[in-house]
Amino acid sequence: MSDLPVTIYTPESPLRRPATLARQMLGDLVRSRELAWRLFVRDTSAQYRQSILGYIWIFIPPLVSSLPFIFLNTQGLVKINDTPIPYGAYAIIGTTIWQAFVDALNAPLRTVTLARPMLTRINLPREALLLSALAQVGLGFVVRLALLIIVLAWFHIIPPITAALFPLGITSLVLFGFLIGVLLTPLGLLYSDVQYAVPVATTFLMLLTPVLYPVPESGLAHTIAKLNPLTPLVVVTRDWLTIGNTTHTTGFIVVTVFATALLLVGWVIFRVAMPHLIARIGN
Amino acid sequence: MRDDVLIRVQSVSKKFCRDLKRSLWYGVRDTVNDLLGRDGSAQDLRRDEFWAVNDVSFEVRRGECLGLIGRNGAGKTTLLKMLNGLIKPERGRIEMRGQLGALIALGSGFNPILSGRENVYVNGAVLGMSKKKIDAKIDEIIDFAEIGEFIDAPVQSYSSGMQVRLGFAVATAMEPDVLLLDEVLAVGDTAFRIKCHRRISRIRRNAAVIFVSHDMPAVALISDRTLVLSQGEVHFEGDTSRGIEAYEALNEKTTYRPDKGFIRCHPPLRSFEIAPIPEELPFGTPVVVDMLIDSTTHLANVAFRVDVYNMAGIFIANGIAENPKGIGPGKTRSHIEIGPLPLKAGRYLLSFSIADAAGEFLGFSSKSHEIVITGGHPGTTTDCQLDVRTWTNVDEADSFRAAMLHQ
DSSP states (O other): OTTSOEEEEOSSOGGGSHHHHHHHHHHHHHHHHHHHHHHHHHHHHHHTTTOSSGGGGGTHHHHHHHHHHHHHHHTTSSOOOOOSSOHHHHHHHHHHHHHHHHHHHHHHHHHHHHTHHHHTTOOOOTHHHHHHHHHHHHHHHHHHHHHHHHHHHHTTOOOOGGGGGHHHHHHHHHHHHHHHHHHHHHHHHHOTHHHHHHHHHHHHHHHHTTTSSOOOSSHHHHHHHHHOTHHHHHHHHHHHHHTSOOSOHHHHHHHHHHHHHHHHHHHHHHHHHHHHHHHHHOO | OTTOEEEEEEEEEEEEESSHHHHHHHHHHHHHHHHTTOOSSOSSOOTTEEEEEEEEEEEEETTOEEEEEESTTSSHHHHHHHHTTSSOOSEEEEEEESOEEEESSTTTTOOTTSBHHHHHHHHHHHTTOOHHHHHHHHHHHHHHHTOGGGGGSBGGGSOHHHHHHHHHHHHHTTOOSEEEEESGGGSSOHHHHHHHHHHHHHHHTTSEEEEEOSOHHHHHHHOSEEEEEETTEEEEEEEHHHHHHHHHHHHHHHOOOSSOOEEEEOTTEEEEEEOOOOSEEETTOOEEEEEEEEESSOBSSOEEEEEEEETTOOEEEEEEEEOTTOBOSEEEEEEEEEOOOOBOSEEEEEEEEEEOTTOOEEEEEEEEEEEEEEOSOTTOOSSBOOOOOOOOOOSOSTHHHHHHHHO
């Protein structure tokens, strides 16, 4: 009898016993690996089974968001000419990197919302949902690597040695996006406003971040780019892949460390909020 | 070992909010309170809130099955969700020992596009089973669910019965210490329900089970004890047959009467009256109908008829008596004895009528008498129950063969 695990539910705040909470979080993370993998396999194999273009849909968003700018630039309607590599390559690589961030930002809320019927009926380690969301983001990026290779070959860009650090750059962007996504998830489960606002906000944010243009030298745009935590992540990641020397390394390290630490906070919030959310979203 | 308490619920309460917008906002506030380390949400009811579960306590031991019954909205599912750790109680404490299995939703996580086999692995993982364990059980699962070769077809091509069978097979394959069952047998055909009952009884030998259902015969069959919830509070806890009676009584309080009773009579009858019948009748007691008829002429060939209706207005039984002496002229008082009513416990309406030789109704008292039958076996499914009285063991087991041959 004594060897049976005992589970206790009380109204007490889980933060009152941080050691227990930490142990439970780690335990659930370990327990959720297999489920996360199953959910990931389920979602990926089901996602494109009913589609003609299939995995091509993974390439479409970054291509489509870069094409108008490439068009405007070649027609001289928008002048962006101080890029270190041809503008077409610069723009497509920029939007592909950016897409990793956007995917990571959208993934938690999307996955958790889709799992709603399951969440309100079955006590599963909810970390599994986050992990499978993360795996989906990873898969999307791996597939898009093919697009990057084609672009590099097309424009005859030979990646420098720092290209080996490129996955690290993507990881940072994904961590940052995922952090925002995890923080938005509890609120997003309660209020659909979040889900309406996110696409609008991310498009706007892309235009405020040096994705399709280099960091401006002066003016308001310069100040905004300086304050924007996404600037070093995007710039450093692209520079590592394409030119080698980069200027924003310090910013990159600071943002990455902060995002990683805050992700832990986001995870605690997610866990603490879950029972309250399930009680409110009902069946 | 068999005595250990696996489920211990102490003064547990949970509140909900009637207004959606406010409910969502309370959800945000409760989360923030938890994050600030303040305990739980406010103990008192806020605007538009009510106690969905209020001060409920009970224990379930290994090998025991507790029937949890109550009308819709009594708090049964909310209570199960708290036991399952899906939602937090606002007061009280819940202690669960051992591996928990809950059948609150069968087939949760089924993806319609994936095959049955793929879904078994996903569903099993959702319920906390490892791949190895599912590998070991997959044939048994397919076999139990009677899916056969369809296991590799997409689940969207399954009938709803097939999906339920597969869900049940996966969920019960894990042999938990604590099993929560919420209305799981309401679907599926009879043959499969019987199979499910057997599987539940088997699991139950080594587990503590809570069984939620509106199907009283099933509750009577499976549960040792019953907890009746009413508006979130414990209305009754104890013996299953008494629990079911308490539940039926709760239902009847609000049962609507199908028709308003009335009395009519036609010439030559001047009046037709039936005295009140004792409202509560223990199963197995006879009834005497006290009747007064005032007729202008002598009626030689009259038949008396009694009809029984259940509260749903369905005609379930009748009986006819003839009077060789005839009645009238003038006032005639008669006693008509009806033997033990073979009705299952519950509330019924009675109609009485007098017809002449041609079968024409002369007097008619429609559903103006109400009776409540108590007792009998709560597991009876039909409105009618046979008066099964005794079951005695006799010594001469050997002479059974001889008795068989004698036939």
